[in-house]
Amino acid sequence: MDTASQVPLLSMQGIDKSFGGVPALTGASLEVAPAEVMALIGQNGAGKSTMIKILNGAVASDGGAITFAGAPWTANSPQAAQRGGISTIFQEINLIAFRSVTENIYLGREIKSRFGFLDWRAMHEGARGLLARFDVFVDVREPLMNFSTAIRQMVAIARAVSFEARLVIMDEPTSSLDEAEVQILFQTIRQLKAQGVAVVFVSHKLDELYAVCDRVTIMRDGRTVAVANMADMGKLQLVAAMLGRDLAEIRKAGSTAFGEGGQAIGGELLATSGLAVGRRVQSADIAVRSGEIVGLAGLLGSGRSETARAVFGAEPHRAGEVRFAGRKADFASPREAIAAGLGFCTEDRKIDGIVPEMSVRENMTLALLPALARSGIVDEARQAEIVKRFITEIGIKCSSPEQKIRELSGGNQQKVLLARWLCMDPKLLILDEPTRGIDVGAKAEIQRLIRSFAERGLGVLMISSELEEIVEGADRVFVLREGRTVEEFDKDQISESALMNAMAHGGDADATSPKGAAFV
Amino acid sequence: MTSIATFRGATREFRFPQGLGVVLLLLALVAFGGWRYEGFLGSYNVLSVLRYSSMFALVSLGMCFVIMTGGIDLSVGSVAALGSVVSAMLSPYGLLPGLAGGLLVGAAAGAINGLIITRLKILPFIATLAVMLAASGTALLLAGNQSVSVSYETAFMTLGQGDLLAPLRPEWIDAEDANWFAGPLGLLFGFPTPAWIALAAYVLGAIVMRWRAFGRHVLAVGGGEEAALLMGLPVGRTVFIVYLISGSLAGLAGVILAAQFGAGQPVEGAGWELFAIASVVVGGTLLTGGKGSIVATLAGSLLLGLIYTILNFENGMGWISLSAYWQSVVRGAFLLVVVIVQASFMKNTKS
Structure with missing residues (x-):
């Protein structure tokens, strides 16, 4: 047609x-x-x-x-x-799970009999008829919450069509x-x-x-x-x-600030095999060595964040294994992961990361507090010393450690978050979109910082949607596609075209013809 | 399209009807009381429990509507107190002015709640807390910090103390008959006016919930306000109306309070909101909204009243002597147990 x-x-x-x-x-x-x-x-x-x-x-x-x-x-x-x-x-x-299928279809334009009383029989019949058009046959009096997501979606579609x-x-x-x-x-x-x-x-x-x-x-x-x-x-x-x-013109231009890394890469720090998380991630195999920056690439929805969250114990995995520092490490909570030496800079710092009304000092030492406290009392002298050191070392621009973090620029907020984890002296730091929403200058600074800490032996797992960042920053890249690790690239194999190719159809049996085209 | 798949969702199996548990528990407690205490099921006791419980039942009904939208109304107790004062002051002018005065002042308080919540977007907890304090102060101001006598000249008192059908009672039926079995008709003709009012309100409430679009909108708003908005439901209007209902019913409860005790009581009503919330929760209505039952709320409110009566009877037997303070502790513990049992029920039926 x-x-x-x-x-x-x-x-x-x-x-x-x-x-x-x-x-x-x-x-x-x-x-x-x-x-x-x-x-x-x-x-x-x-x-x-x-x-x-x-x-x-x-x-x-x-x-x-x-x-x-x-x-x-x-x-x-x-x-x-x-x-x-x-x-x-x-x-x-956008439906109401507690209410019945019928109500979810008819809410707002109910069928009424005389005197404005609801005509349930007509509505049930109407709902059945609408769903039957899509070959869905369910008890429409049941609350929507008793049905699978697919059926709920079908109800949403039936509602749409009924309009x-x-x-x-x-x-x-x-x-x-x-x-x-x-x-x-x-x-x-x-x-x-x-x-x-x-x-x-x-x-x-x-x-x-x-x-x-x-x-x-x-x-x-x-x-x-x-x-x-x-x-x-x-x-x-x-x-x-x-x-x-432009496919023909993909070049490796040095526009990011990671510089050349790759020296002094140590032993294996983190390895997952066959990791399966929720519905998104089926089988993720990734590995990070100390002193290495590993990129985790993939399209949106490929399961990058979920994989990282599972490693960090923030989400349970239903299958597979995580090994950390040579031992089996199925962390049940972020608390356990942190104790073992992991850190996680989340993707959305507004939601998961910063506490806007707290000061730079408080935000920076939030995760460190348990270690700073002795029988519940925070050692403020040590806290102040650590905060001061990181403000200078990382170059956080703030009027004082007591300035509220919401008054800082995005780049500086991100640096405080990095400092939050770095001051705990972690072995592995997971960075989810570390430079999103940050201006170019601050971006370069943060990229340099990540490299300098890696050179001191920190292992870094970096999720980024910016291909340049991955291509130039990472020593090794794993590509996820629809919840599976489809490709692994070493430093000298990494290029934008190779990554894109893997992101688009890595793992397909026949990579030349798009899978699913036969359905059309 | 050659292959047409057929999908089957959950089939309708027997599920514990919501609220049935609390009704069964109520019946069990009634049976227990009847077995253990002499005169417990006698019409005198039954009728006085009903007479006293009707005020709480009315307040609980309003609260049920509010909670089903996911809100809360903390002002019901002091609005009832204000209603009792206003209706007592108007009682010399007759039954209707007294009744209308209490109802209207309650409706006004409810409307203020509704407007603050829907227009100014203030959280219900805060909005109704403010109205609670204001209503309480207004009641004390109007009453001059003392109870306001109700006029005995007019028929106003029958709203609390009367029995609606008593004038129709045939001679041969003894209203004071203490034996339940001997006098079911005595029970009917002796059924207190306030209990008729509460019953009528509940029947009306249940019909609205089941058969009117408004009732379904109440549950839809509580089940997901964002979704309800996107479905084009009149969310603001629905929320406003539930607070209007709650305020009006609290005012009505205040009228009955004044008529029953012969005085407007500016300091009564403290803690009524908690009793009402407890009744609603015991009835299985979710505090987060979206799911609830009118009938179960009535059962919950009667249940809480009944425990009080049972404790009194227990005291009367002379085995133990529980002070009013201990009674509160026992009621609290009971409430907790019921809610915990319910929560585990919910979990079981879900999985």
Whole structure:
């Protein structure tokens, strides 16, 4: 079917949006034909979510034109969008788990008999009928919480369809589904398509796109960079477009500040084998030696953070083994991991890391407190000395150790967090996106710091979405793809193209033809 | 599409109906009391327990609505006290002015709670705490720091002390008959007016919960406010109305308080909010909202009242002598046990 030649159902052109002066979208566009499944992909911060929010009325655009079904689109709330024919199914399914399937479908526009009393029989029947369209047969009186995520998603879709939606947006619908459930969802999407409903499908899992999508729209840095038929686009091309790399011109330019490492790498510090965590991670094998910076690469959703969290004891693993410093080390809690000599700088320092109202001193020594305290009383002299030493050594710019950390710049906050772990004298430090959201200068400083501590024997496991950072910073790289370690690169094998190739289809039996294309 | 898969979710199996446990426990306690104490099931005792419990039952009903949305209303006790003062002051003008005055002042307090919570986005705990203090102060100011006598000239007192159907009672039925079995009709004709009021409120409440969109919205808001908003439900209006209901029922309880004891009581009502919360929780309603039962709340409130009665009877037997303080300790311990048992039940049925 040549969908592109039809009159589009939805057309978004020249969409601009900025948040607090920071542009999120600049002239972005999206077109969807009737009964078409359109993939929308891009790295974090590419603008996909903003695009979706503008479309479903959650935020207003600063400029641009949107037409839907031949008329200007003016929805100013998700509810209005729903009434107008665009329904969104969010990543975390927005339904009410305690309530029955029927209620979740009919809440807000209940069927009433005379005198405004609820007509339960009609609603139950309606719910059954809607779900039957997707071959789902369940007891609709049961609370939603009794059903699997896939069924819940189907209920969300049934609700969307019952609003006579002509376009359904699915924001990472498969992120919490298992393989069989994903197949169910795909079937539902195909049924929607057969019923004339168009779908915008957001996912980070490339195989899925080939399985259900007709076309793909790729976004980067707030712009629409490519629109293509799914079948014409190889996985590697997708990844290159997402990351903004010209395949032919990938060079190793020295634009990061890690410098050359690789000297004085010691014995094995950490090794995992067959690690399986939650739903995301199936079999992660990674290893770190002391004095070595190991990069953990992979697309979003490939299970990097989950693997790191499991090593640190912050999440239980269901299979596999972690060895640390030569011994089996299945840490049951971060507390145990810290005691054994691990440190973990989390990805989102606003949520997991800093305590904004506390001072630099307090934030820095939070993890060290148990070691500083004797029978519950903190040795303040030692605390002050340690804080002073790290402020100078790491170069934290603050007016005094008592300054509140929220007043510091992002880079300096990150340095305080690094210091928090470094002052505990760890053997292994896990860094999850250590330079995200930090300006260029501070970024270089932090990269130099990481290298200098590694040279003193610290083992570093670094997760980063910035390929440059991994290529230039890491002595060794493990690539995760869909929860599995698919490739390991030594220092001299690391290059952006090799990494991208592994991230896109490492582990595929036949790496040239995209898996799942046969489903289309 | 050739292969059409069929999915089966959880099949409907027998599940312990929510709130059945507390009803069974209530019946068991009634049976125990009847077996152990003479006169426990006599109509005199049953009717006076019902008469006294009706105020608490009303307050608990309002609290149940509030808690189902995931909120809390700490002001119910002092709003009831304020209601009792206002209705006592209006009682010389007749039954209706007294009743309307108490109800309206309760509704006003509830509306203030609702507005603070929905418009100013203040947490329910804080908002209702403030209204609790304000209502208590207002009651003391109006009453001049003493109880306000109720007029004996008007019919106002029948709201607390009367028996609704008593005028219809045939001669041959003895209302004071102490034997339950001899006088079920005596029980009917002797059924206290405040208990009728509470019963009517509960029946109405249960119907609203089951058969009106508003009732489902209450549970939806408590089950996930964000989701309810995205579904286009009138979240603000729903939350406002539950506080309005809670305040009105507290005011009504205040009317009954004044009518029952012959005086508006500005310092009564302290701790009622905790009793109400306890009744709701014992009835299996989740404090986080989204799940709850009106019937079980009634059972919970009667259950807590019953324990009090049983302790009194136990004292009367002369075996032990528990002071009022010890009674509180026993009730607290009982509450804890019920909640723990319930929590383990929930876990079992979930897995």
